[in-house]
Amino acid sequence: MTEENIITFDHVSKEFTRADSKEKLQVLKNINLKIHKGSIFGIIGYSGAGKSTLIRCINGIELPDTGKVDFEDIEINHMPKKQLRETRKEMGMIFQQFNLMPSRTVFENVALPIKYSKQSQQQIKDKVLELLKIVGLPDKADAFPSTLSGGQKQRVAIARALVNDPKVLLCDEATSALDPQTTEDIIQLLRRLNHELDITIVVVTHEMQVIEELCDDVAVLDKGKIVEQGDVYSVFVDPKTPLTKKFIATTSKLNLPDEVLNSNLLKLHDNDLLVKVTYISSKAIEPLISAISRKFNVDANIIVGDIKILRGKPLGGLVIILSGKQSDVSGALSYIKEKQVRTEVLASA
Amino acid sequence: MTEENIITFDHVSKEFTRADSKEKLQVLKNINLKIHKGSIFGIIGYSGAGKSTLIRCINGIELPDTGKVDFEDIEINHMPKKQLRETRKEMGMIFQQFNLMPSRTVFENVALPIKYSKQSQQQIKDKVLELLKIVGLPDKADAFPSTLSGGQKQRVAIARALVNDPKVLLCDEATSALDPQTTEDIIQLLRRLNHELDITIVVVTHEMQVIEELCDDVAVLDKGKIVEQGDVYSVFVDPKTPLTKKFIATTSKLNLPDEVLNSNLLKLHDNDLLVKVTYISSKAIEPLISAISRKFNVDANIIVGDIKILRGKPLGGLVIILSGKQSDVSGALSYIKEKQVRTEVLASA
Amino acid sequence: MLSKLFPNVALNYNIFQNSIVQTVEMLIITGIISFLISLIIGVLLVVTKKDGIASNPVVWNILDKIINLFRSIPFIILIAALIPLTRVLSGTAIGVKGTIFPLIVGIVPFFSRQIESALNDLDQGLIESGQVMGLSTFQIIKSIYLKESISNISRVTTITFISLIGLTAIVGVVGGGGIGDFAIQYGFQQNEQDATFACIIVLLVIVTIVQIIGTLVSRKTTH
Amino acid sequence: MLSKLFPNVALNYNIFQNSIVQTVEMLIITGIISFLISLIIGVLLVVTKKDGIASNPVVWNILDKIINLFRSIPFIILIAALIPLTRVLSGTAIGVKGTIFPLIVGIVPFFSRQIESALNDLDQGLIESGQVMGLSTFQIIKSIYLKESISNISRVTTITFISLIGLTAIVGVVGGGGIGDFAIQYGFQQNEQDATFACIIVLLVIVTIVQIIGTLVSRKTTH
Amino acid sequence: GVLSGCGKSSNAAATKTVKVGVVGTTDNSIWAQVNKNLKSEHIHVKLVPFTDGILANQAMNNKELDMVAFQNRAFLENEEKTKHYKFSVIAQTYLTPMNIFSDKIKSIKDLKQGDKISIPNNVTNAGRALKVLEQAGLIKLDPKAGDTPSTSDITENKLKLKIVQQDPAKIMNLLPDVAAGITNSNFVKVAKKDPINDAIYKESFSYSNPANKPWINVIAVRSSDKNNATYKKIVKAYQTKSVTQIYKAKFNHMYTPAFKTNN
Numbered sequence A, B: 001m002t003e004e005n006i007i008t009f010d011h012v013s014k015e016f017t018r019a020d021s022k023e024k025l026q027v028l029k030n031i032n033l034k035i036h037k038g039s040i041f042g043i044i045g046y047s048g049a050g051k052s053t054l055i056r057c058i059n060g061i062e063l064p065d066t067g068k069v070d071f072e073d074i075e076i077n078h079m080p081k082k083q084l085r086e087t088r089k090e091m092g093m094i095f096q097q098f099n100l101m102p103s104r105t106v107f108e109n110v111a112l113p114i115k116y117s118k119q120s121q122q123q124i125k126d127k128v129l130e131l132l133k134i135v136g137l138p139d140k141a142d143a144f145p146s147t148l149s150g151g152q153k154q155r156v157a158i159a160r161a162l163v164n165d166p167k168v169l170l171c172d173e174a175t176s177a178l179d180p181q182t183t184e185d186i187i188q189l190l191r192r193l194n195h196e197l198d199i200t201i202v203v204v205t206h207e208m209q210v211i212e213e214l215c216d217d218v219a220v221l222d223k224g225k226i227v228e229q230g231d232v233y234s235v236f237v238d239p240k241t242p243l244t245k246k247f248i249a250t251t252s253k254l255n256l257p258d259e260v261l262n263s264n265l266l267k268l269h270d271n272d273l274l275v276k277v278t279y280i281s282s283k284a285i286e287p288l289i290s291a292i293s294r295k296f297n298v299d300a301n302i303i304v305g306d307i308k309i310l311r312g313k314p315l316g317g318l319v320i321i322l323s324g325k326q327s328d329v330s331g332a333l334s335y336i337k338e339k340q341v342r343t344e345v346l347a348s349a
Numbered sequence C, D: 001m002l003s004k005l006f007p008n009v010a011l012n013y014n015i016f017q018n019s020i021v022q023t024v025e026m027l028i029i030t031g032i033i034s035f036l037i038s039l040i041i042g043v044l045l046v047v048t049k050k051d052g053i054a055s056n057p058v059v060w061n062i063l064d065k066i067i068n069l070f071r072s073i074p075f076i077i078l079i080a081a082l083i084p085l086t087r088v089l090s091g092t093a094i095g096v097k098g099t100i101f102p103l104i105v106g107i108v109p110f111f112s113r114q115i116e117s118a119l120n121d122l123d124q125g126l127i128e129s130g131q132v133m134g135l136s137t138f139q140i141i142k143s144i145y146l147k148e149s150i151s152n153i154s155r156v157t158t159i160t161f162i163s164l165i166g167l168t169a170i171v172g173v174v175g176g177g178g179i180g181d182f183a184i185q186y187g188f189q190q191n192e193q194d195a196t197f198a199c200i201i202v203l204l205v206i207v208t209i210v211q212i213i214g215t216l217v218s219r220k221t222t223h
Numbered sequence E: 001g002v003l004s005g006c007g008k009s010s011n012a013a014a015t016k017t018v019k020v021g022v023v024g025t026t027d028n029s030i031w032a033q034v035n036k037n038l039k040s041e042h043i044h045v046k047l048v049p050f051t052d053g054i055l056a057n058q059a060m061n062n063k064e065l066d067m068v069a070f071q072n073r074a075f076l077e078n079e080e081k082t083k084h085y086k087f088s089v090i091a092q093t094y095l096t097p098m099n100i101f102s103d104k105i106k107s108i109k110d111l112k113q114g115d116k117i118s119i120p121n122n123v124t125n126a127g128r129a130l131k132v133l134e135q136a137g138l139i140k141l142d143p144k145a146g147d148t149p150s151t152s153d154i155t156e157n158k159l160k161l162k163i164v165q166q167d168p169a170k171i172m173n174l175l176p177d178v179a180a181g182i183t184n185s186n187f188v189k190v191a192k193k194d195p196i197n198d199a200i201y202k203e204s205f206s207y208s209n210p211a212n213k214p215w216i217n218v219i220a221v222r223s224s225d226k227n228n229a230t231y232k233k234i235v236k237a238y239q240t241k242s243v244t245q246i247y248k249a250k251f252n253h254m255y256t257p258a259f260k261t262n263n
Ligand SMILES: Nc1ncnc2c1ncn2[C@@H]1O[C@H](COP(=O)(O)OP(=O)(O)OP(=O)(O)O)[C@@H](O)[C@H]1O
Pocket: A016, A017, A018, A019, A025, A027, A045, A046, A047, A048, A049, A050, A051, A052, A053, A054, A206
């Protein structure tokens, strides 16, 4: 990953006229984006937010009404047709619905983008088989798509998108049709491609898990507007907008449902406090619970835990019951706060 | 929930002949199941495992080759057509693709199953509007499905499935087409219906999260066979088969990728041990970390945490680095084991 | 102006006018009746097919074979062969009344196939959801197959009507009249070019109207 | 046996045999040529439509209107009107050679519409994936539209061939001959029932063969 | 070329093939006899059957046919007039009667007010049928209309008869639907009725009667070919006793020869 931008959006807006009602719909509103060469860039938003429209502006399948989209500093939206086609070959794209050609074998599907190139049959063959190896389907060359599972289909689609040696891979909901296990596999594959082939990846999704596990940077799209963007860790550790918070909440277990809050399990005694502690910076991990247990002689009973390592830094937190003498408990609480950890008292006895 | 069974599968098998190859495919193999009245029963398995076929045997859309399926102790597979239709009215069904009638409004969609019943127009109207209120769409009665979001469509489908006051609600991948937030909403709705209307729900899914958050009991289907079944907590806390473990792993963060294991963050010093501790029974939660910190004067640094409350019982565990004197560390370790918590040393210095 | 551009049409203006009326009559009556019959046959083909909701290979095969048989008979031969039956059914085998029955027999096989393919286009999931609701076969046909296919049905009905207009040009054989026959009598036999053009214009207008109605119905019923 | 069941056919056995040859000739030649032309027009309709990959409302509208115009002309009128052009193109306006051109003009509008709808049935996502690969319009047409629609195209070709068989029965007016004309000459004009039956059987056999081939192609190309 | 040589074998002289446009198959046996008669002349008549005479005439005008033999003078003249053809009659062949038939009534006297009468749906035969009705005293026609009047030329129709035009081949089949019908004799014969004896009204019938001249069938060629020697040989081979014998044998009194046999 460098600081060089491979794709930039400069004040891009676009509206559609609905076929039935003639109503105008502002789908993209003044989008500004910079995507670093070699990075994995995620775009998240609800259905209808304009994610597909945005990613389709990158390879010129949609053209902005105003503003411009640059690819390697050349404007996409005013390219002559032939140049646009050549540029598209530098960007592979994969879709939620795979879009494999049902009447072609896996080999033919992957070979299709270079079918009309100047490469020899042997070159094409070598290239396709190599790619099938990379995506983990070396033995499926002669299978038809209808005989493949969803994950296998997406691998074929990825191989096909890579056959022109693109600089960018555009993924529009590439994992939304897949089950979680298969999603995991595809995410691993994309990360490997990013590392090994140094390919820039743009990912559109509505699944926060995909952003979390795959992306370096993220932009949150809401009704055509980018409401938040930044590197994934910063956004996750300190989301600014309600929408982003909501998305992040879907990956966190720290929000206890009332049912749990009111259960016997969480009965508080005496001076007990129910406290949520969460990381707010990526400072080195310290044995906080051990420290307060000894220093203040309090018991910290972990009710819910949700701490993970994101990009090498800890993220998440715990919900604990602090018990002990009142002074000890409040001492422990302020000790924790000093350590740059956010605390929130959810309930007290 | 009672111990009375509303649906039982008794040695049910079914095979299909593939249209193209004339090959026979054993889709269900000797299935035995008992579904308690009032419970939420989950069936999980990979694509093609036979989940849809299984759930479709319940309302007689598919008929088993051998064995029998009983609904309230009456065999489904040999019912006369008319009785079967009446029985189907006691079971609502919702699908991944919603299957709403595009040419009918939301009201008309929900009213369709009782359109030909003896109820008066007013009764139908009251019923439909009440259900739209229950599913949270009181103001969408006159909208057409094409104008609704995925979650709203599924709510309409649920209302439609409830309009005959069924005893059972069958859900075939009811949330697979929805984003995680909307999935969450639909899960909440289904739980509410189960509680408030005392309706038995059978859920087919490939998402472990759905099982975890929604179901009382679960059966794991693999290539037409049930490989594991039981109440959700027992299965989650102690999965027996590799497939079940794999499914559960998708909901857990405790399996650290090599990338994290080898990172600086986890550099171990002196006598440090990297230990995974997981609950293996639903015993009351104790402040284990505090206890060992004080008792053995060790530091327990929580690297990854994944503890949640499932059905009022704790589930999951922590990955910690234990530091201290060697004897203290091993003392702490055996103390933890005594508390009926499973420990696994992942790495030592 | 008419007499200048279309002198021969002006000369036989009454007959021309009458031909238009006859064509419209034939189209409307035949159209309605064959629509209903084809709807029934089309539905039968769809529900009795393998995997249909009332699968019945015997019925399906008989219908399938009969349709092929009738599609194989040239229309002019069909008209002639049907004369005795037409007389029994319509009271007469001549004139507009005598053309209705052969036109129906001529168009129904094609129409039924079109309806069949329109209904088969319907999402199978909708049918299945009708089954799980406990609807009867008849209720599924009425409330799902037909109701949800209106747009498709109107599209194939347009195609069929245009083919039907082609058939009405042949009914001159039994004195059916109509605009196609007018074109043959005056344009073709008498070499009156203006008559040919006038007829083509009228037919084009009818085709266009049929198409506009079809598109309109289809649009109104698509949500 | 033939002379017993079909005495009049036996009497004119050479002509009958010849008619079959003529029909097959007409079907094959017209079929191939109109298939190619309709494929081109159908493709043009699909790519030039609004939102098509080479959207061009002018071309689309012209094609659309011309097709409607030609579909409005009764076939017999069309044959007569085309005679001068037929002569220029085929060297003669009579006999089998003289029927090819009018048959093509008669069937292409219908055929093009059928091809259009076959191509429109294709999943839009496949076209889009061709675009993102950087394929040219021509490459998308060849490698995606046509290649992926083979099964659909073969289905509509079957339908069209059966309609074409119907048209060949009318070419007797230019001495085109063929089995339909045999039926008209002997069955219709001479009232020889056996001739009519023999012709229908032959046509039914042809229809069935066409349908079997269509189904076969469609099945072979579906994976 | 007008005449296409079609060498049959090396020993004989080349046989000249003459393409003759006909409508229908009725006269096939007659032309078979003519071909027999022509064998020694090395001439072969090849019939080109049409379902409609109009396009046969057009084909001859375009030199795709050498000769046409299906129409009567009235049809020919109407065609020459409307299409500006330059054709010549090189022979008369036969005259067939056009009579009135009915399944319902025994005599035209039984016709009632408003009855339907079927007539052919092509111009000349319709005209001839109207002339027959006039002859029978059922209607009056505008004299200016000539040999081929149409229904709009009816000046008087006391019984208010409804004239229905149909395909002449099917008029006999459609008799049950009308009071009476008029059609060409060959179609009467096809319907297994006698064209003369079964008629409820017979037109006056003799080829020497000038009133019947327009209805005499002829062989026509392009005017430029009227002196063609080959065609003359064909006419000669046609106007023979062998042909009149076939008239008699096959068509009984339906075909009256309209020529004097030359041997
Ligand atoms: N060609 C079009 N014509 C009219 N409206 C369109 C068109 N394409 C998209 N839209 C509308 O633009 C909005 C944004 O669409 P887009 O497909 O970009 O959303 P999305 O975020 O990708 O949603 P999803 O998650 O459902 O794919 C939607 O409301 C959609 O209906």
